[in-house]
Amino acid sequence: MTPALTVEGLTVVADGRRGSAVEIVRDVSFTVARGARMGLVGESGSGKTMTAMAVMGLLRRPLRVSGGSVLLGDTDLRALRGRALARVRGGRVAMIYQDPMQSLNPLHRVGEQIAEAIRLHAEVGRREAMARAVELLTDVGIDDPAVKARAYPHELSGGMRQRVMIAMALAADPELLLCDEPTTALDVTTQRRIVELLVRISRERGVAMVMITHDLGVAAGFCDEIAVMYAGRLVEQAPVRELYAAPRHPYTEALLGAACDLTLPLERPIPTIAGQPPLPGRLAGGCSFHPRCPYAQEVCTLERPLLAAPDAAAPARVACHFALTREKVRHG
Amino acid sequence: MAELPVPAVTARERLRRLPRPSLLAVSAGILLLLVVLVLAAPLVARYDPNEQDPAIAFAGSSWAHWFGTDDLGRDLFARVLYGGRLTLLIAGGAVVVAFLLGTAWGFLAALRRGIVDELLMRSADALMAIPQLLFALVCISAFGASTLNLALVIGVLLAPTTARMARTVALQEMNRDYYAAAVAYGARRRRLLLAELLPNTVSLLAVQAAINAASAMILEASLSFVGLGIQPPDASWGTLLKEGYQFLYQRWEYAIFPALAILLTIWMLNVVADQLGARSNRGRA
Amino acid sequence: MADAPLLEVRSLVKQFGGRRVVDDVSFTLARGETLGLVGESGSGKSTTARCVLRMLEADGGSVLFDGEDVLALRREPLRRLRRRMQVVFQDPHGSLNRRSSVEQILTAPLAAHGLGDRAARAARVAELLELVGLGGGYAQRRPRELSGGQAQRVAIARALALEPEFVVLDEAVSALDVSVRAQVLNLLTQLQRELGLTYLFISHDLAIVRYMAHQVAVMRHGRVVEAQPRTRLFEQPRHEYTRSLMDAIPVADPDLEQARILAARE
Numbered sequence: 108m109t110p111a112l113t114v115e116g117l118t119v120v121a122d123g124r125r126g127s128a129v130e131i132v133r134d135v136s137f138t139v140a141r142g143a144r145m146g147l148v149g150e151s152g153s154g155k156t157m158t159a160m161a162v163m164g165l166l167r168r169p170l171r172v173s174g175g176s177v178l179l180g181d182t183d184l185r186a187l188r189g190r191a192l193a194r195v196r197g198g199r200v201a202m203i204y205q206d207p208m209q210s211l212n213p214l215h216r217v218g219e220q221i222a223e224a225i226r227l228h229a230e231v232g233r234r235e236a237m238a239r240a241v242e243l244l245t246d247v248g249i250d251d252p253a254v255k256a257r258a259y260p261h262e263l264s265g266g267m268r269q270r271v272m273i274a275m276a277l278a279a280d281p282e283l284l285l286c287d288e289p290t291t292a293l294d295v296t297t298q299r300r301i302v303e304l305l306v307r308i309s310r311e312r313g314v315a316m317v318m319i320t321h322d323l324g325v326a327a328g329f330c331d332e333i334a335v336m337y338a339g340r341l342v343e344q345a346p347v348r349e350l351y352a353a354p355r356h357p358y359t360e361a362l363l364g365a366a367c368d369l370t371l372p373l374e375r376p377i378p379t380i381a382g383q384p385p386l387p388g389r390l391a392g393g394c395s396f397h398p399r400c401p402y403a404q405e406v407c408t409l410e411r412p413l414l415a416a417p418d419a420a421a422p423a424r425v426a427c428h429f430a431l432t433r434e435k436v437r438h439g
Numbered sequence: 440m441a442e443l444p445v446p447a448v449t450a451r452e453r454l455r456r457l458p459r460p461s462l463l464a465v466s467a468g469i470l471l472l473l474v475v476l477v478l479a480a481p482l483v484a485r486y487d488p489n490e491q492d493p494a495i496a497f498a499g500s501s502w503a504h505w506f507g508t509d510d511l512g513r514d515l516f517a518r519v520l521y522g523g524r525l526t527l528l529i530a531g532g533a534v535v536v537a538f539l540l541g542t543a544w545g546f547l548a549a550l551r552r553g554i555v556d557e558l559l560m561r562s563a564d565a566l567m568a569i570p571q572l573l574f575a576l577v578c579i580s581a582f583g584a585s586t587l588n589l590a591l592v593i594g595v596l597l598a599p600t601t602a603r604m605a606r607t608v609a610l611q612e613m614n615r616d617y618y619a620a621a622v623a624y625g626a627r628r629r630r631l632l633l634a635e636l637l638p639n640t641v642s643l644l645a646v647q648a649a650i651n652a653a654s655a656m657i658l659e660a661s662l663s664f665v666g667l668g669i670q671p672p673d674a675s676w677g678t679l680l681k682e683g684y685q686f687l688y689q690r691w692e693y694a695i696f697p698a699l700a701i702l703l704t705i706w707m708l709n710v711v712a713d714q715l716g717a718r719s720n721r722g723r724a
Numbered sequence: 725m726a727d728a729p730l731l732e733v734r735s736l737v738k739q740f741g742g743r744r745v746v747d748d749v750s751f752t753l754a755r756g757e758t759l760g761l762v763g764e765s766g767s768g769k770s771t772t773a774r775c776v777l778r779m780l781e782a783d784g785g786s787v788l789f790d791g792e793d794v795l796a797l798r799r800e801p802l803r804r805l806r807r808r809m810q811v812v813f814q815d816p817h818g819s820l821n822r823r824s825s826v827e828q829i830l831t832a833p834l835a836a837h838g839l840g841d842r843a844a845r846a847a848r849v850a851e852l853l854e855l856v857g858l859g860g861g862y863a864q865r866r867p868r869e870l871s872g873g874q875a876q877r878v879a880i881a882r883a884l885a886l887e888p889e890f891v892v893l894d895e896a897v898s899a900l901d902v903s904v905r906a907q908v909l910n911l912l913t914q915l916q917r918e919l920g921l922t923y924l925f926i927s928h929d930l931a932i933v934r935y936m937a938h939q940v941a942v943m944r945h946g947r948v949v950e951a952q953p954r955t956r957l958f959e960q961p962r963h964e965y966t967r968s969l970m971d972a973i974p975v976a977d978p979d980l981e982q983a984r985i986l987a988a989r990e
Contacts, residue, residue: 150901150904152871265765295929295972295974298972303985306985321902322974323976324973324975327974327980327981327982328981328985330978347978362903366976367935368931368975369930369958369970369973373934377935379903379906615819616814617820617822619811620811620882621821623811624833624882625802625836625837626832630836634821638824639821639822
């Protein structure tokens with residue numbers, strides 16, 4: 108079966124003045140199987156959001172896709188224009204954001220907005236659409252959905268709004284849902300509820316999901332597979348358990364080390380990654396991570412490591428010259 | 440296939456990447472051109488605007504008199520240019536008055552809150568409730584229709600809306616953390632006002648200033664139209680429009696050109712205001 | 725007087741439109757220690773801090789700072805007190821005046837209290853930037869030229885400009901990326917140690933509070949539901965709400981997390 112999403116060699120550039128262009132996303136390839144949940148993990152500026160925006164065809168000047176392909180099932184999204192693209196966007200693929208207010212109209216009742224989204228992609232009457240909207244609100248775990256459908260966005264709590272936005276994204280029964288930091292602005296307890304909801308929806312409806320997050324804790328509970336981005340490139344991609352148990356890229360390892368949870372040792376500094384994330388356009392030669400990497404050797408400054416399987420048996424891919432030798436040192 | 444021929448794509452790409460002048464630049468450029476023309480009136484116009492020559496009264500457009508002449512044989516092109524000086528002077532003066540008065544008014548209300556706020560804003564409401572033209576009529580009848588008086592009266596009329604705007608944007612800024620931080624380190628009110636609030640609201644206040652300039656021109660024209668504007672023999676665009684209106688059927692150029700000047704300026708001011716507003720909104724997002 | 729707390733809050737009350745947002749909140753904070761104030765959004769933790777800092781006027785209760793009645797101070801004495809208590813907010817860029825340079829941002833507090841001349845202030849700016857791990861090269865930058873982590877370091881430097889004893893950290897690391905957050909947390913602990921600072925550390929994230937705070941107070945609906953020393957709170961949380969907050973913290977362990985999420989569906 109064709110995957111829900113196939114991204115091949117995707118490159119996004121920001122056009123500067125005088126014809127210069129800076130690469131924001133560089134040669135990114137991954138697939139998401141139908142019904143699978145992938146995490147796109149990285150820090151701000153790593154290009155993870157731009158990757159999602161490019162998949163949705165939402166990039167605006169000065170940003171544009173300069174290369175690669177994006178296939179939704181068998182449909183080449185880059186070949187679509189105008190109405191055909193609009194039908195797919197919000198229809199077969201939908202996106203939810205960190206700030207629900209970005210996609211909710213403050214002047215309309217939430218039920219009407221969901222009904223509107225339903226009518227946009229299906230030939231149904233106003234009343235029928237409203238009934239389905241209330242049904243969707245029930246599905247996303249909102250109590251009293253008929254009453255809440257009549258509320259305006261500002262009358263709802265942050266978690267509730269996020270649920271409404273998820274309901275709206277589900278309106279056209281998409282095959283793929285892109286979630287851009289959907290829980291970052293929420294309290295921990297609400298955060299957990301939303302992750303639970305997304306996992307349930309993905310299982311029940313077979314919706315493939317890509318979650319963009321910088322929080323490896325959230326990604327752990329949500330994803331089957333994780334792709335780690337650094338400076339616009341994928342540096343590691345692996346099934347979730349493998350990645351957490353034995354991170355192969357030094358950046359992944361460092362990210363896991365810097366995460367704050369209840370097991371963090373007290374009274375000593377949290378392990379960090381030295382230096383600052385690089386700015387696009389001002390990347391180091393060779394491996395972009397080498398200036399911050401504790402394992403860096405001369406070869407890292409000269410040659411860019413390719414994303415490849417470290418050994419034939421592993422389903423993981425990693426872009427590091429020392430993916431295997433580093434392993435050996437640690438285990439042995 | 441759906442693929443386009445390669446050269447076409449690159450050509451289109453190249454076109455897309457060409458720097459395009461923004462709407463803001465175009466409209467501001469037209470405004471600037473108008474101002475320069477009007478200021479350079481003595482250099483541009485070939486006649487004295489008040490020089491009468493009954494022999495050529497009501498002449499139509501010609502090479503000698505681009506806009507034709509009026510009932511007294513005065514060159515209309517020169518009169519429109521010189522009239523623009525008065526109009527822009529009054530509008531400019533009114534904008535400055537409205538900005539100073541309105542900003543002080545609004546910021547004070549925002550900073551003091553409570554009863555002071557209440558009083559200041561109620562008085563703004565009260566002033567706004569009086570029909571503008573009526574208020575101006577009374578004041579101009581009382582103090583006389585000099586350029587200074589017109590600028591002052593119109594400026595005062597525009598101050599309350601400016602004050603409302605200034606108060607709203609000030610309150611917005613005061614909710615931001617950089618302002619809270621300044622309060623926390625013990626900044627005095629003067630600093631809060633001049634170093635924190637003003638620089639961060641000036642772009643939005645500029646929008647209001649552009650709107651004010653347009654309103655000022657309309658008010659000036661209205662006052663002139665009822666005979667309380669600039670007095671003869673000098674003429675603003677408003678007075679010219681009024682005089683021309685009387686002769687609309689004999690000599691259409693007489694009324695049309697001042698009207699076009701007013702229309703163009705107000706239109707461009709509105710575009711500038713729109714674009715500035717959109718830009719500062721984007722800056723905040 | 726070494727044992728006297730630096731900050732003592734008693735029965736603090738703040739109302740908005742008749743609703744008690746801070747309801748009878750009391751705590752004490754010893755010199756050189758950190759009190760973690762934890763709770764979800766709307767629990768009243770930030771409002772509490774703003775009342776303590778006199779950025780909001782409390783409707784009841786008392787705040788003693790080094791024995792001085794904070795809520796009774798007016799004008800100049802209040803302004804003098806502000807030198808001793810400072811604050812760092814959540815949004816690094818929002819808390820810097822985007823029209824000012826870093827140097828202007830850092831000298832503003834000095835100017836507000838008439839401290840030093842031109843040269844002394846410039847020297848202090850360099851010193852402050854060094855202190856928060858930024859080089860002097862940052863002095864002429866504008867906030868929009870800074871990353872989130874750098875902007876937050878500038879905000880910390882501004883808070884330290886007046887050499888305060890007490891700093892409120894109001895969700896100060898919540899908007900930062902994981903690796904930057906770790907750096908800033910390390911910086912904050914190091915500054916506390918070197919300068920003997922006392923922190924009120926406000927966060928919705930119990931894991932970070934556990935790392936930072938010696939004492940923890942859990943707030944809910946404007947009330948403190950549980951207050952304990954860190955070790956005891958995390959070993960034996962007494963209040964059910966505290967326990968639910970702890971359970972909600974995601975762990976970077978797929979097996980555990982996914983099992984919990986599956987369990988929640990039943």
